[in-house]
Amino acid sequence: MLAQLLQFLFSGLTVGATYALAALGFTLIYNASNVINFAQGEFIMLGGMLAVFFTQAGLPLPAALALAILVPAVVGILIEKLAIEPVKGAETVTLIIITIGASLVIRGLVQVFLGKNTHSLPAFSGDTPIEILGATLMPQSLWVMGVTAIVVVVLWYFFNRTLTGKAMLATSYNRLAAELVGINTNGVLFMSFAMSAALGALGGILITPITLTSYDVGIMLGLKGFVAAVLGGLGNGLGAVVGGLLVGILEAMGAGYLSSAYKDPIPFVLILFILFFMPRGLFGAKVTDRV
């Protein structure tokens, strides 16, 4: 009983950590530009696929992983420079279509050059499970949760203690005012795309030894990251993390106790209820649109 519950909790927290990273990615870009980046899931996919590719190409693991984060970050920057900046201030529909287009290009290129097969990465510190109260925890899960925790702390420090971080935060509150006090808001946008892409890729790399990866895993992961961001209150960093973990746990419980074939719809049904009863999510601030 308890062992089973604990088991579901472990796997929930593990995938939940990935969703949290994706949700943080959504949040960063949303705060900098009010854009929902529909390509966020592709960064996750790209991280995993590139890590596989670079290790298979014979690079040592640390170098392969570094490249698998760096390349998506560059892709994120390219998207921002080539596709988001030129249409600044466009309608929501336009921005959605552009980021969807970007996601298709990424997915298509991966499919063409890396193929349609499913891949795995070796776990970072072996596959010897750890027993806790009758439940087993894989060492890779500890990697996922640990690295996510570190990332959250680093991000907190960045936004609250560094000038660049504060400038980014200021831009999210009031872009115009930020510009007036001399913050380079284009630079902020640039930074947020690079950071979101890197966060997504990191999540993708960490989770690949557990869930495997292929060219088409991005949509679902992105969707769940978005659900997590909305659950936490779109735009709220802490909310994104809590939302991610919650979505992961609920999904694992649903898959375990209800039906594993229908685990993917769970977050989606959840989000409909949230939007219905608490449209600002758990930690979202109340805002009245200015007229």
Added chain:
Amino acid sequence: MQKRAYFGLYILIAVLAVLPFVLPNSFYLDLAIRMAINAIIVLGLNLLIGFAGQISLGHAGFLGLGAYASAVLPTHFGWHPVLAMIAGAVATGILAALVARPIFKLKGNYLAMATLGLGIIINIAVRNEAQWTGGPDGMPVPAFGLAGFELSSDKQWYWVVAALLAVSVWASLNLIDSPFGRALRALHGSEVASRVVGVDVVRYKVAIFVMSAVFASLMGSVTAHYVGFVTPNLADFFHSIELVTMVVIGGMASVYGSVIGAVLLTALPQALATFEGWETVAFGAILMICMIFLPKGLVPTLASKFGKAE
């Protein structure tokens, strides 16, 4: 919108009338039928995206619901195809309304994600329920008949679909130039302004969303009967994106743009067939390039070049 808006309709009817006599073989006739079916779906989707300014990334899901209603209900339950088609449309309408109500109280991004998720779930359900749907392999669909007459040859299908297309274009032109259509366009232009003149914006958004979903479902049924076979690909995310791309490239808020977009992009996969895998890249690139360099789409851009307002 004056009389000349209907001029294009006469041209369309003329083209549709002569087309079967000039097409060299059945391959092209089949292509023309699929173009017309897509055009009808895209007309409905453009009312939602282009005119009302709301987006759906899951329309293939609705299409799939209609298609599978027409496949499953007659096959497993012996329903009459007409009844099955209507049941599919009603179920789609109810589902769309249930989802739309809460979502439309919020902003555009939520709708995009919600429809994306809904489409994916419909697809998952169709793949999983293999005992009913044949799973990933799909299932055959019985022929469509009404009052002893059975639609079988491609020629017959062509005339049915061509007539439906002409009527749909006519109805769309009528709609956008009516009080209902003006309210739709107004809530796109300025939501707050339309609210203060009395437009219940949530109701209008829900209405057009449900209408376009029902359109997609009906055409899904038509596709199923025409092809004689359904697979989950009909309902997948990529197909939803194909439909949105048709809207965008032809021209948002352009009735004729919908037709042109559908024609072009139905032909495109044929042209790309030799480049396995590049399809996705091409669609993605088209979407981005259109939105950045040709945000109005082909038809409105060309129309304003030649000094004619559509």
Added chain:
Amino acid sequence: MPALLDVSNLSIHFGGVKAVQDVSFSIDAGIVYSVIGPNGAGKTTLFNLITGVYKPTAGEIRLDGESIGGKSPDELARRGVARTFQNLQICMNMSAIENVMVGAHLRLDRNLIKAALRLPGLTRRDAELREEAFELMRFVGLEKYRDARADSMPYGALKRLEIARALAMKPRLIFLDEPAAGLNPKETIEVDHLVRKVADSGITVVLVEHDMKMVMNLSDRILVLDYGKKLAEGTGEEVRRNPDVIAAYLGAHA
């Protein structure tokens, strides 16, 4: 006779910003009532509250004795409340005349099926409406824009187009938020005359305007807001002599 509009202890807060605080006043039918005050005083917010765009944090709004606080804009539109916007809210995806026609939304048959089938009754009514809308464009001085697209019109014309759209609602009460802002002196005088014509047609006018000459010229009564609070209320003469108002305005300019 009760006042047409009666506002009591109205407040709204945005986080820490108390944009409107405990404001009370009432407006009799048939007059021109102006709301003035420095930038950020809460004038537009007051309009947003009364027309249902914002929900009040506290207080009551009554129209003809009926409580309307917190009702949605379309419910207020049904009760004959119209408005224009300080920041233009014109539908740039439509023609000028269609923008005016949208104003008549509630007086039309909005049926989707009938529209799609282009039933003759509906088309006839629409043709009549087009003429009516053109009459309104003439009334506000936009007759030369009959076939224009909204996005091709100059700013000054769009300001009047907003008024024409509001008038198409056949309102009892119209809120004009800075109709002369950004206009040149000649256009300002024209708008001044236009507001007078609107008032003379029997519509109660509530006006926000920074042009004091226009305000003094047109208003029967004036409400002065400062930092979201009511500073003074009365006729133009009374307000002008009010020491608080003098202090606030001199303070604002000093």
